[in-house]
Amino acid sequence: xxxxxxxxxxxxxxxxxxxxxxxxxxxxxxxxxxxxxxxxxxxxxxxxxxxxxxxxxxxxxxxxxxxxxxxxxxxxxxxxxxxxxxxxxxxxxxxxxxxxxxxxxxxxxxxxxxxxxxxxxxxxxxxxxxxxxxxxxxxxxxxxxxxxxxxxxxxxxxxxxxxxxxxxxxxxxxxxxxxxxxxxxxxxxxxxxxxxxxxxxxxxxxxxxxxxxxxxxxxxxxxxxxxxxxxxxxxxxxxxxxxxxxxxxxxxx
Amino acid sequence: xxxxxxxxxxxxxxxxxxxxxxxxxxxxxxxxxxxxxxxxxxxxxxxxxxxxxxxxxxxxxxxxxxxxxxxxxxxxxxxxxxxxxxxxxxxxxxxxxxxxxxxxxxxxxxxxxxxxxxxxxxxxxxxxxxxxxxxxxxxxxxxxxxxxxxxxxxxxxxxxxxxxxxxxxxxxxxxxxxxxxxxxxxxxxxxxxxxxxxxxxxxxxxxxxxxxxxxxxxxxxxxxxxxxxxxxxxxxxxxxxxxxxxxxxxxx
Amino acid sequence: xxxxxxxxxxxxxxxxxxxxxxxxxxxxxxxxxxxxxxxxxxxxxxxxxxxxxxxxxxxxxxxxxxxxxxxxxxxxxxxxxxxxxxxxxxxxxxxxxxxxxxxxxxxxxxxxxxxxxxxxxxxxxxxxxxxxxxxxxxxxxxxxxxxxxxxxxxxxxxxxxxxxxxxxxxxxxxxxxxxxxxxxxxxxxxxxxxxxxxxxxxxxxxxxxxxxxxxxxxxxxxxxxxxxxxxxxxxxxxxxxxxxxxxxxxxxxxxxxxxxxxxxxxxxxxxxxxxxxxxxxxxxxxxxxxxxxxxxxxxxxxxxxxxxxxxxxxxxxxxxxxxxxxxxxxxxxxxxxxxxxxxxxxx
Numbered sequence: 001x002x003x004x005x006x007x008x009x010x011x012x013x014x015x016x017x018x019x020x021x022x023x024x025x026x027x028x029x030x031x032x033x034x035x036x037x038x039x040x041x042x043x044x045x046x047x048x049x050x051x052x053x054x055x056x057x058x059x060x061x062x063x064x065x066x067x068x069x070x071x072x073x074x075x076x077x078x079x080x081x082x083x084x085x086x087x088x089x090x091x092x093x094x095x096x097x098x099x100x101x102x103x104x105x106x107x108x109x110x111x112x113x114x115x116x117x118x119x120x121x122x123x124x125x126x127x128x129x130x131x132x133x134x135x136x137x138x139x140x141x142x143x144x145x146x147x148x149x150x151x152x153x154x155x156x157x158x159x160x161x162x163x164x165x166x167x168x169x170x171x172x173x174x175x176x177x178x179x180x181x182x183x184x185x186x187x188x189x190x191x192x193x194x195x196x197x198x199x200x201x202x203x204x205x206x207x208x209x210x211x212x213x214x215x216x217x218x219x220x221x222x223x224x225x226x227x228x229x230x231x232x233x234x235x236x237x238x239x240x241x242x243x244x245x246x247x248x249x250x251x252x253x
Numbered sequence: 254x255x256x257x258x259x260x261x262x263x264x265x266x267x268x269x270x271x272x273x274x275x276x277x278x279x280x281x282x283x284x285x286x287x288x289x290x291x292x293x294x295x296x297x298x299x300x301x302x303x304x305x306x307x308x309x310x311x312x313x314x315x316x317x318x319x320x321x322x323x324x325x326x327x328x329x330x331x332x333x334x335x336x337x338x339x340x341x342x343x344x345x346x347x348x349x350x351x352x353x354x355x356x357x358x359x360x361x362x363x364x365x366x367x368x369x370x371x372x373x374x375x376x377x378x379x380x381x382x383x384x385x386x387x388x389x390x391x392x393x394x395x396x397x398x399x400x401x402x403x404x405x406x407x408x409x410x411x412x413x414x415x416x417x418x419x420x421x422x423x424x425x426x427x428x429x430x431x432x433x434x435x436x437x438x439x440x441x442x443x444x445x446x447x448x449x450x451x452x453x454x455x456x457x458x459x460x461x462x463x464x465x466x467x468x469x470x471x472x473x474x475x476x477x478x479x480x481x482x483x484x485x486x487x488x489x490x491x492x493x494x495x496x497x498x499x500x501x502x503x504x505x
Numbered sequence: 506x507x508x509x510x511x512x513x514x515x516x517x518x519x520x521x522x523x524x525x526x527x528x529x530x531x532x533x534x535x536x537x538x539x540x541x542x543x544x545x546x547x548x549x550x551x552x553x554x555x556x557x558x559x560x561x562x563x564x565x566x567x568x569x570x571x572x573x574x575x576x577x578x579x580x581x582x583x584x585x586x587x588x589x590x591x592x593x594x595x596x597x598x599x600x601x602x603x604x605x606x607x608x609x610x611x612x613x614x615x616x617x618x619x620x621x622x623x624x625x626x627x628x629x630x631x632x633x634x635x636x637x638x639x640x641x642x643x644x645x646x647x648x649x650x651x652x653x654x655x656x657x658x659x660x661x662x663x664x665x666x667x668x669x670x671x672x673x674x675x676x677x678x679x680x681x682x683x684x685x686x687x688x689x690x691x692x693x694x695x696x697x698x699x700x701x702x703x704x705x706x707x708x709x710x711x712x713x714x715x716x717x718x719x720x721x722x723x724x725x726x727x728x729x730x731x732x733x734x735x736x737x738x739x740x741x742x743x744x745x746x747x748x749x750x751x752x753x754x755x756x757x758x759x760x761x762x763x764x765x766x767x768x769x770x771x772x773x774x775x776x777x778x779x780x781x782x783x784x785x786x787x788x789x790x791x792x793x794x795x796x797x798x799x800x801x802x803x804x805x806x807x808x809x810x811x812x813x814x815x816x817x818x819x820x821x822x823x824x825x826x827x828x829x830x831x832x833x834x835x836x837x838x839x840x841x842x843x844x845x846x847x848x849x850x851x852x
Contacts (some may be wrong), residue, residue: 009602009603026601029608030608030609033510033607033608033609034515034609036510036511037510037511037514037515037518037607037609038515041672071604074603074604074605075509075604078509078512085673085675088675088676088679089673089674089675090674090675090676091674104673104674105673105674105675107673108672108673108674108675109673111511111672111673112509112511112512112672112673114511115509115510115511115512115607116509116510116511116512116607118510118511119509119510119511119604119607119608119609119610120509120510120604120607121604122608123600123601123604123607123608124604126601127601127602127603127604132351132602133351133352133391135601135602136351145529145530145533147533147536147537147544147545147590148529148533148590148593148594148597150545150549151544151545151548151549151552151590151591151594152549152552152594152597152598153350153351153549154349154545154546154548154549154550154552154553155549155550155552155553155556155594155595155598156351156598157349157350157351157392157393157549158345158349158549158550158553159553159556159557160393161345161393161553162550162553162554162556162557163556163557163560165557166557166558166560166561180562180563180564181564182564183564183697185564186563186697186698186701187701189561189563189698190697190698190701190702190704190705191701191702191705192561193558193561193573193698193701193702193705194701194702194703194704194705194706194708194709195705195709196554196557196558196561197551197554197558197582197702197706197713198706198709198710198713200550200551200553200554200557201547201550201551201554201582201583201710201713203345203346203550204543204546204547204548204549204550204551205543205546205547206341206343206346207346207349207546207550208543208546208547209305209310209341209346210339210341210346210347210349211349211359211546212310212334213308213310213334213337213338213339213341214334214338214359214360214363214407214408214411215331215334215335215360215363215364215411216359216363216542217331217363217542218542220545221358221359221362221363222362223350223354223355223358223359223362223371224355271712272712349546
């Protein structure tokens, strides 16, 4: 699941895409994916057009194709599922190379593959051009409940700390000759997980103490605000708007 | 010790944790304004528990704490927490915001300071600990010593009456340790430094308290306490090998 | 089992988004009751813990391993509302940062993995605790069962959502069989790990286990040699009132879901009609689907090949499948007569 290397997701840069305010990028990405998902699957050319749109964004953001393609691998489990679909889906069947495939299933597989891949690519572009910190500010600006943003912010701040603790515990286990080899060792691992929970929770309590000590009374003081100009919004929304045109054409043609 | 108003006044403080473990058994002491005092004691003596009483985080036991004449209790909690700046042992607990700047701004912002005044507070505090260049860095990208200094800045930004440091020298390499000592010496606030690093206490604090088994076992000039072998042994306080407090001459 | 974009059609995604948002709103209020103003740091750290523990690999056999999903564990350790928040935030971050799970499928993923698992596991957990003797062992046993049930419950929820808005006409019987069969196996792993972990926490800090509160003793203080009663604790021990809201939330959620099953059933009549003659447990499909189903990010592919697949697993699998299957059919039957042109579901 690719967790634990949060800082590797972001590619530092000074492109026009990097410079856009985070909430405009979040909104644009989300709208783009909504448009993609709403496109009829028969309009195959539309998906090609979407891919071109994303490629343009990637080019302007100076995100190398290799990086983008590498990150698409997260999708692999669902590719497997998509491959399975033509075999299990219902409806009329065609015979290709001696295999009996469901037409509907083929369409379904295409649908999931195309939309899923575009969705992942859009998210990857967002994550690689927006700093974590900025993403949180963007979510906050987009009126996500403040408490959720705070939880997310603490999770990101301490994600590395906790995974680091987990790694140290593993090293400590292995240093004493323990190697988890099967179900028999679950007890030991679960004890580690339990200890990790206690540590996390106690750290949460200490963090809370530190916050309270500095005057926290339930609401985070707003220190940074992000704002976007009309021009920035227009730039960001160019992507979903272009996509929307493609989508409408897809429905009409 | 001619106290005009004591910065900190603790009397008869006793406390037990919800799991039944009692940590404080009646603690009495007072610290005058501008003093730098070390609170010494072995592990488990109740030092951290005591610290958490100073700004009302722990409570519900018996006894009283007063900061600059203000009793610590529900009614003055916000004022008390502005006056008592606690620097916790693990800077990772203290630095919970995404960037150094926001973290330092947290305390003053919570007290309602905004805009240019807030920026000014942040800048001053970071300059006092020599970390002004790191304002926009995330805390977890700093070294441990840098994080400790930022942690001090987060508290300084609140302009406290008394600065309470929990084990300030732990996990610091000698250079960071000296830098922190220089910073602490340069500050013009009352300091209570909780530690079992005895040379550090001697270096920074003219006066020391010994907390042992939940009571104040000794109170006096740091040099004298550290030279009292019987006292030291009785409370599991040990000087580093080869360190002789009698041979150290104090600068200021 | 993070659902990507395009797997569930847009209207259904939107509806699950609304369901998720509603549940989050309820949880935000509930979490404040569970943790008061400590909510943000504690929930944040618990979210970080869940995030981390999902990376802790539990070796199964011969080089394969599984990991914890954590919904049930979170619910038992920190209470259902906080757990919903934590798991949702983990999912949100996984979606936004790692592209793990589609942005438009966020509602589906949260409903399925954050809400259903925690609500079901917590309901089962509290239900069992009410029946079992008040001992620590009961907490462990209840955790086991709660986690065991929670994973197939999520699979049932997914199947329901798929029945309503799946973009491909795979028969619901097959989806249900594959999903639930596989997830019963995952559930066993989840149950063992959850119970062991809860047991480990209870052994050291019983006060931290939300589900095991209520066994507290009166404090006494020793001041200069004399014993003094401590003032009565000021903090409320547990949010007792939360249970009713929880039930109501759960009920409303299921009603809403069931309502949409019938409402949207006409959207994909093709697949649903097939359900009728496919409702028996298609053994072949089960074998096939569960062997390759990627929906199991648990290394189950290998579990199902191993000895585990026999015996108990089979029995439970069939049982749960039948129950879940009947639930699905019950919800769908009323709409079955409705005839519609084979509209495509790629809307």
